Amino acid sequence: MKNYEFTIAFDADDTLWDNEIFFRQSEQEFCKLINEFSPDLKDEEIMPVLFDTEVSNLSVYGFGVKSFVLSAIETAGKLLKNDVPYPIVKRITEIGREQLMQPVTLLADVETTLAELKSEDKYRLIIVTKGDLLDQENKIKRSGLAKYFNRTIVMSDKQDNDYIKIIADLKCEPEKLIMVGNSFKSDILPVMKLGGYGIYIPYHTTWAHEVVDTIKHERIAEIEKISEIRQALNKLKIEI
Numbered sequence: 233m234k235n236y237e238f239t240i241a242f243d244a245d246d247t248l249w250d251n252e253i254f255f256r257q258s259e260q261e262f263c264k265l266i267n268e269f270s271p272d273l274k275d276e277e278i279m280p281v282l283f284d285t286e287v288s289n290l291s292v293y294g295f296g297v298k299s300f301v302l303s304a305i306e307t308a309g310k311l312l313k314n315d316v317p318y319p320i321v322k323r324i325t326e327i328g329r330e331q332l333m334q335p336v337t338l339l340a341d342v343e344t345t346l347a348e349l350k351s352e353d354k355y356r357l358i359i360v361t362k363g364d365l366l367d368q369e370n371k372i373k374r375s376g377l378a379k380y381f382n383r384t385i386v387m388s389d390k391q392d393n394d395y396i397k398i399i400a401d402l403k404c405e406p407e408k409l410i411m412v413g414n415s416f417k418s419d420i421l422p423v424m425k426l427g428g429y430g431i432y433i434p435y436h437t438t439w440a441h442e443v444v445d446t447i448k449h450e451r452i453a454e455i456e457k458i459s460e461i462r463q464a465l466n467k468l469k470i471e472i
C-alpha cells in the first residue's frame with residue numbers, strides 16, 4: 233500500500249452533503265406538533281427545552297437522529313406535564329424516520345474535487361465523521377463517494393482524545409493531518425491543537441451546540457467551498 237506523506241480527512245455532514253437543514257426541519261415539525269396539541273406553547277418556549285434536553289443527553293445518547301427522537305419525546309413530556317398521548321410519540325418517531333430516509337444531497341463541487349484529488353494520488357483521503365454508526369454508514373453508501381476514500385471512520389464524538397486515537401490508528405504524525413470540515417469546534421480546533429491543519433468551510437446553518445468563536449492561526453485556512461481546497465493547501469504551504 234502506498235505511503236502518503238499527508239492525510240486529508242474530510243468531515244461528512246455539511247462538508248460533503250447537506251445534513252443540518254434536516255434537523256432544522258425536524259425541529260420545526262416537532263414545534264408544530266406540540267403547538268397543535270397545546271396552542272399556548274410557542275416555538276420560543278419549546279426550542280430551549282428541546283436544546284437543553286438534547287445537550288444533557290449527549291453523553292448518554294451521543295449525536296444523531298435517534299438521539300434527537302429520544303430527546304424530543306422527553307421534551308414533550310416536560311412541556312406537556314407528562315401527559316403525552318401516544319399519537320404524539322408516534323409522530324415524533326415518524327419525524328425521525330423521515331429524516332433518516334432523506335436523500336443524500338452532495339454539496340457543490342464535492343464530487344469533482346474528490347475525483348481530482350483521488351486521481352492525483354498525492355494524499356491519503358479519508359472520511360472522519362461523528363454520529364450514529366448505522367446512519368453515517370448508510371449516508372456514506374448512498375452518497376456514492378466511498379470510492380474516493382482510503383478509509384472512512386465514524387466516531388461518537390470529535391474531541392481531542394478521539395483525534396489522538398485516530399492519529400495513532402492511522403500511524404500518521406499529527407503534523408501530517410489536514411482536517412476539512414464545517415465545524416470549527418469539532419473539525420478544526422482539536423486537530424490544530426494537536427499540531428495538524430484545519431481547512432474550515434462554514435455551512436449556512438450550525439447547531440447552537442457546535443458554535444464557537446473562530447480564531448486565526450497559521451495552520452488554519454478558511455474557504456467558501458470545497459473546490460477552493462487547492463488554494464487552502466497553498467496558503468498552508470502544504471501543497472505537494
Ligand SMILES: [Mg+2]
Binds near residue numbers: 243246413415
Ligand atoms: Mg459537519
